[in-house]
Amino acid sequence: MKTSARGFTLIEVVVTLALLGLLASMAAPLTETVVRRGKEQELKSALYQIRDAIDAYKRAFDAGYIEKSLNSSGYPPSLQALVDGVRDVRSAKGAKFYFLRRVPRDPFATARQDDTGGWGLRSYDSSADSPRDGEDVFDVYSQARGKGLNGIAYREW
Numbered sequence: 001m002k003t004s005a006r007g008f009t010l011i012e013v014v015v016t017l018a019l020l021g022l023l024a025s026m027a028a029p030l031t032e033t034v035v036r037r038g039k040e041q042e043l044k045s046a047l048y049q050i051r052d053a054i055d056a057y058k059r060a061f062d063a064g065y066i067e068k069s070l071n072s073s074g075y076p077p078s079l080q081a082l083v084d085g086v087r088d089v090r091s092a093k094g095a096k097f098y099f100l101r102r103v104p105r106d107p108f109a110t111a112r113q114d115d116t117g118g119w120g121l122r123s124y125d126s127s128a129d130s131p132r133d134g135e136d137v138f139d140v141y142s143q144a145r146g147k148g149l150n151g152i153a154y155r156e157w
Contacts, residue, residue, distance in 0.1 A: 033149070039107040040148050046104035047157060050119070050140050053082045053099035060097055065090055073124040075136040079103045079117065108144030108154060118143060120155065 008016075054076060060066050061074040067089050068074075076082055076099075083103060085096035109118025120143045123134025131141060144154040 037149060042107040043142060043144075043154065043157065046106065046117075047140065047142070049100065049104055050079065050082075054137060054139070056099050057082060057086075057097075060086075065097065073136050073138070075124050075138050077136055079119070079121070079137055079140070106142050106144065108142060108146075 057066070057076045058074050061068065061072075065088050066086050076086075079100075080103065082099040083101070085098040088095045088097055103117040103119075106118035119140040120131060121133040121137050122128075122131035122139040122141065124136050124138040125134055126132045126138075131139070142154040142157060147153050148157070
């Protein structure tokens with residue numbers, strides 16, 4: 001009695017491996033795009049949170065809840081001031097206003113302990129074209145190089 005051996009030929013194995021390699025090479029760029037899109041969503045959300053907190057600080061300053069000085073622009077002196085809180089001058093008990101629970105990190109920045117979340121800071125007296133830090137924080141921007149999937153540089157978001 002003759003028994004036939006069953007199995008795959010070398011050509012079938014090579015073709016299968018070639019197809020798997022082709023599928024993997026197509027999936028890698030898609031995965032990279034999905035990860036990048038996620039980081040861009042985090043960046044957008046973090047910028048919104050910080051800018052919203054800066055605007056809330058300015059509104060509280062203009063309404064007279066925060067102590068005013070002659071040379072103050074009404075914007076927070078640092079991002080950390082939004083977390084640490086400022087004293088409500090109208091409160092007899094010395095209550096504080098808190099604008100952020102923590103300073104969100106820039107998802108594209110390298111993590112360091114001594115920085116302000118990896119953000120570039122723009123003061124009130126600097127132009128939008130060449131932002132620089134100063135006595136207050138008027139706006140924040142990402143210091144990441146490169147452009148987003150929408151074609152706009154990260155630092156212009």
